[in-house]
Amino acid sequence: MSARPPRILAIAGSDSSGGAGIQADIKTITMLGGYAMTAITAVTAQNTRGVSAVEPLSPDMVAAQIDACMEDIGVEAVKIGMLGSADIAEVVADRLEDLGRPIVFDPVMVATSGAALADEATIHVFEWLMEIATLTTPNVPEFQALGGADAMAKRGVAYLAKGGDSDGPMVEDRLVRPSTDDVVWSDARIVTRHTHGTGCTLSSAIATLLASGLPLHDAITKARRFVRDALKAAPGYGGGNGPLGHHAVRGD
Template sequence: MSARPPRILVIAGSDSSGGAGIQADIKTVTMLGGYAMTAITAVTAQNTRGVTGVETLAPSFVAAQIDACLTDIGVDAVKIGMLGNADIAEVVADRLEDLPCPIVFDPVMIATSGAVLADEATIDVFEWLMELATLTTPNVPELAALGGHGAMAARGAPYLAKGGDADGPMLEDRLVRPGQEDVVWNEARIVTRHTHGTGCTLASAIATLLGAGQPLEDAVAQARRFVREALQNAPGFGSGSGPLGHQAVRPD
């Protein structure tokens, strides 16, 4: 009998076009050998060109989805993505307060297309979630909104500063952990417009690998390779920021 897959609970919004959000999360978790469960926070109408509508779910129903998963199947790691509003963010933080498993928090504020996905009140609750998280994964604008490297380091929790939104031919991702030397990855940028869902995919990959028992640095390194291969195998769908090629990746 084969080993059971790590159970990964994804708390995030739905992307109707399948490139980001819950859909990208499920693909990622599955391709990396995990068992994906979901607590959907919002439903969006979107495609590669942008978000045209968002409907958030009731906070109590988001909580009910989380409870349903935790009280029956159980969980080995959690990934948090788009939350929708401050009330949902508070409910999620409350439910995860004492959960003894890795938590990866992708502080989604703005979609790849530029649509705003978190208001100031929601971002205020991010402080609580960052305290709970094993790792927070801000991109360049999110890191700036959270106070930059100084503020993040002062919080005393690990974070991965992603460099995909910075300019230049080289990309730098920096893993910062209190009391340890930073781990830095410098690689050539993959030039493509098909980058929809990269942040969702990376955070879900890290969560899956942590849930499988990998150390943090190894989980980030393998998750980065997964994203880069998915970028290189993008199917070319859509006229805007297209989806990644999750199905073409061959996990290690």
Template structure:
């Protein structure tokens, strides 16, 4: 009997160049054997050099997209990325609070190119989303903006501190959960400019793997491997921070 793929809902903005956001989510979910659904929060005009324009959608339309997917197809895991504004963040949190499935929240604040994607009011709404999320995946600047390790642990939030913005030849990501079980993941830094969409890809990979029934730690481990292989197989497109090679990745387990 054929097993149905896990149903993964990605809530994020659209990247016209295909490297990040909803486009990276769909590629990742599909390559990892999931069924991708989307609730688009914003449309961006961007490429590897930066974000030229952003248009957020109406919060009610974002909510309607979520409802349409959940009420008919159902959902096994959710990834949240760029939200666009505080009103969208609020309606997303309200819709997801009682769903009871794994949720991975990537607290997107600034694009790889440097464009600001979340204002202070939106970041304030992240508190609610972090409370309902199974895992929050901040990079080091985002972690600092959210209050740092001490504040996150005091609030009992499970999170993956991504070390890519740190110094040195190695990248160390650290997984924390409210039960104080910590796990570190240490790899050599890949010397490349092709890192557009790494955060989107990692969070959607973890969500998909959780949808498959993997434990949190193993989902993080395999998700990191997927991202590293996608970076290693980047097609070399663009003049700036280029996209990853999602289509070339094959994970054995």
């Protein structure tokens, strides 16, 4: 009898075009050998060109989804993405505060297309979520919105500063943890417009690999490789920032 897959709960918004959000999470978790569960925070109408509508669910409904999964199936790790409102963010933080399992928080504020996905009140609750997360994974604009290196150091949280939005031929990601030397990954940039869902994919991959028993450094290394392979395998759909090729990457 084969070992049961690790149970991963993805808490995020739904992307109607399938490239990011809950849809990217499910694909990533599945391809990396996990069992994906979801708590949907918002429904979006979007495609590779942008977000045309966002409708958050009620905080009670988000909480009910989390409770339903945890009370019956159980969970080895959680990935948090788009939250939709401050009230939802507070409910999520409250439910997860004493979980005692790996939590990867992707502080989604702006979609790849440039659409705002978090207001100031929601970002304020991010403080609580960063405190309880095993790892926070901001991209360049999100890192700046969170106050940069000095503000993150004062919080004393572990984070992966992603460099994909920076300029230049190389992409550098930096893992920063309190009282530990930084770890830097650097790779040649994959030049493509098909980058929709890279942040969602990376964070859900890290969560799945942590749940599988890998230490944080190894989980990030393997998750980055998964994202890079998915970028190379992008099917080329859409006229804007197209989706990754999750289907073509096994993550071995």
